[in-house]
Amino acid sequence: MGPMEDKHVNSSLWRIGLAMCLGVLLVLADTRAIPQPSAPNAVTPIKHLVVIFQENHSFDAYFATYPVATNPPGQPQFHAWPGTPSVNGLTSTLIERHPNSSAPFRLDRTQSYTCDQDHEYTAEQHARNGGLMDQFPRFDAQGPTNPRQFCHKNDVGHWDTVMGYFDGNTVTALWNYAQHFALSDNSFATMSGQSTRGALNLTVGDTYGVLCGPRSSVYGDVPECGAPASSTATVAPSSGQLGTFVDDTDPYWDI
Numbered sequence: 001m002g003p004m005e006d007k008h009v010n011s012s013l014w015r016i017g018l019a020m021c022l023g024v025l026l027v028l029a030d031t032r033a034i035p036q037p038s039a040p041n042a043v044t045p046i047k048h049l050v051v052i053f054q055e056n057h058s059f060d061a062y063f064a065t066y067p068v069a070t071n072p073p074g075q076p077q078f079h080a081w082p083g084t085p086s087v088n089g090l091t092s093t094l095i096e097r098h099p100n101s102s103a104p105f106r107l108d109r110t111q112s113y114t115c116d117q118d119h120e121y122t123a124e125q126h127a128r129n130g131g132l133m134d135q136f137p138r139f140d141a142q143g144p145t146n147p148r149q150f151c152h153k154n155d156v157g158h159w160d161t162v163m164g165y166f167d168g169n170t171v172t173a174l175w176n177y178a179q180h181f182a183l184s185d186n187s188f189a190t191m192s193g194q195s196t197r198g199a200l201n202l203t204v205g206d207t208y209g210v211l212c213g214p215r216s217s218v219y220g221d222v223p224e225c226g227a228p229a230s231s232t233a234t235v236a237p238s239s240g241q242l243g244t245f246v247d248d249t250d251p252y253w254d255i
């Protein structure tokens with residue numbers, strides 16, 4: 001073997017050895033745990049999420065004029081922090097120029113126990129009037145069911161307590177919570193009506209996907225899931241039949 005051939009062989013052996021070493025290094029590198037970048041530390045780590053939402057009342061019933069309270073003498077005072085943003089609520093123009101038969105009005109602390117508003121599906125649809133939002137005293141208001149309640153009538157005889165709103169002098173705790181935490185002034189549901197579907201809309205954003213239960217688990221005047229009101233058929237929960245929640249009832253097997 002001549003000098004050139006020997007050099008060629010040595011060069012080949014060197015390349016093979018280098019490749020083998022690189023292969024070993026790659027195998028070793030592949031078996032090691034790849035270090036993960038550390039997560040940044042949150043300024044305010046969230047450990048609990050608490051959601052407070054109203055039942056049978058609108059957002060404006062509690063926060064219509066937030067963050068400005070009337071602060072009459074002798075009542076708890078509320079003064080918002082400087083720079084607190086206003087909400088999508090009632091403005092002075094909307095209070096003075098409104099489409100309903102009653103103007104929005106402030107409910108005092110002495111009037112805090114009020115009549116309820118009608119929260120049935122049909123009443124709410126009539127009150128909204130195709131988006132004109134001008135029939136609330138006529139369709140979405142109820143009269144007194146207890147003599148201690150504050151219930152008010154307008155000039156045409158409609159119960160219009162539904163047009164009333166509190167401020168930070170009455171719902172002082174809620175307004176202070178809003179100063180420290182988040183406030184959702186534009187929350188909308190997929191369906192009008194009573195409390196249970198409202199809770200479903202809040203938590204999952206939908207009222208479809210209710211699993212039908214057997215007739216033996218239905219309490220009260222509620223038709224069984226997935227069947228007409230006149231039907232006597234029992235729908236087994238194992239069938240997996242799903243429906244849309246349209247009534248105000250407890251979950252099956254709740255009682």
